[in-house]
Amino acid sequence: MSGVAVVLFAFVCYLFGFFIYSKYLARSVFSLDDSKPTPAQEFNDGVDFVPTNRWILLGHHFTSITGAGPIVGPAIAVIWGWVPAILWVVLGAVFIGAVHDFSALVTSIRHRARSIGSILGDYAGERARVLFLLLILALAILVNAVFAYIIALLFTKFPSSVLPAWVIIPLAIAFGWGVYRLRINFLPLTLFALAVLYLSVYLGTQFPIKIDPVANALGLDPIMLWILILFTYTFFASSLPVWLLLQPRDFLNGLQLITLLALIYLGIFVANPSISAPAFNPDPEGAPPLFPFLFITIACGALSGFHALVSSGTTSKQLAKESDARTVGYLGFLGESSLAVAVVIACTAGLTLFSADRFQEIYSSWASIKKSAVPAVVEGGGNLIASLGVPLDLAQTLIATLIVLFAATTMDTSVRIQRYILNELGYIYSVKPLKSPWIASFIAVLSSMALVLAREGGKGGLIFWPVFGASNQLLAGLALIVAYLYLRKIQKPTWPIFLPLIFVLAITTVATFLNTMNNALKGDYLLAVVSGLILILEMAIIFESIRAVRRERDEVPEGF
């Protein structure tokens, strides 16, 4: 099968989703009405609430929701064959993921741009809101544990990416200082930052940095040492003001994301590789069953609950017209899904571009992909970009650096989120130490670090990925519950939300139950406990949702 044909199939589905299905959702389900003022128009203050052009907002929203998530999940899931992975990524995005993002955005603008967590509190009670906070906390701990491992792995496998990945830190700080304090125009600064970044990628290939001698002298594994360094860095980075590092780096990352997507797709069309990897591989060695594990392994790219936080956080405050929600919410998600499609092609067709057996070597067993799934994206994507005439080592360094940058920004953001939640819990339950930002950050970093280092000194960090996927989808389930309750309230068709909701809750329940049982039976108690905790949260969420629906049904209708 030709890679280009797969891309065309995906884009035809996206066109159907955007031009037909999302139109149906906008007109008949949510009844979007441009005559109703959006919160951006109603409370326009020029800072938080700002009516923004929909294409600009799409660019902002897309680059905020897309990161390393849609790269890691599909890179693992192709072990079950590329057909199930592509079908879930594309159809999941059209009928579930994009619907989730779109409905979270619309629900938020219809509730004065409030966050999904706060609206959930109104509909389902305070307990549901605490569950929401706990789920985000679990998500943040898991994502940091996994991403720290992935960065450490890329640094050891591709030492050429070390220099550019660290160069961007002083560069972003200089950028932030320049625009915020010195008030220099952003354009020359952006050009300067990009030039230095690309130069550092080139210099990285000339001067790869390995920390093996230091690690050996300390008696540590290089991966473990990198993980320690990364968490130390994240602890301090997450305490800096957002304008100094986080925002400028996020801006530069956004530009890189668009560049990466363009390069990989251009590579696919120029090289036109054929996919020789197995289309369907139901029983890979040591892997859990395809059903339901494929669905929780690929979360970002097909469905991601984290997006509801962005949709109902900043995006809903900037939507100029209700009908723009289709372009921003629905199309924004299809953009992320297209990155997941590119990754599937890179890990199958791209990987075998120069060596036909490469896929079999890398994806021989579940145990082997722990170390090779993410490097497979670098290798496969590098091959595709190399077909454009870019030297292979430069292409690989570029991709490895970008994955590191996306993952590092997510780590920084999620430690901040953990800190806010711990602070809030500290105030709710009057736990004095949790009120201190430094102690909260320390606990946040320590919990993720303990989790990743407990697995073979950090080397088994990727094993937590399916649990992360499950909790991310559970969060999506919560946002879908809010949208469902809202549609019931305004008496509109609920099936486009209800069916995905049932599907998501059923899949995650079965998958986390099997994960808990399998690992407990295997004697892997750490993974069993982590998975079991998510299962308990899941049960509590299902119970709370049923209670909310029953309470709403029993309420006397307004006007009686």
Add this chain to the structure above:
Amino acid sequence: MKCLKVFEEFYRVKVGLPIERERRSAEDLFLFLIFSDFFGLPNSHALLVGELLPLLLEDLHRWHKRLGLDHSPLDWLRCC
């Protein structure tokens, strides 16, 4: 030229607004310190900051609008 405008707008949404938000929180804290008497906190610099008040009228106006108050909450300082 149009591309440049789009890029500038993208930058404003991506970086400009979050930075503006940060700046505003710093300004809010400053206003809070200036008007701390109003919140029941003794302000040992009340006499000195008196000179600043005319300069802060515009900020005060933006601040109370943002809080959802139509008029200034301070009886002795009217901005609108």
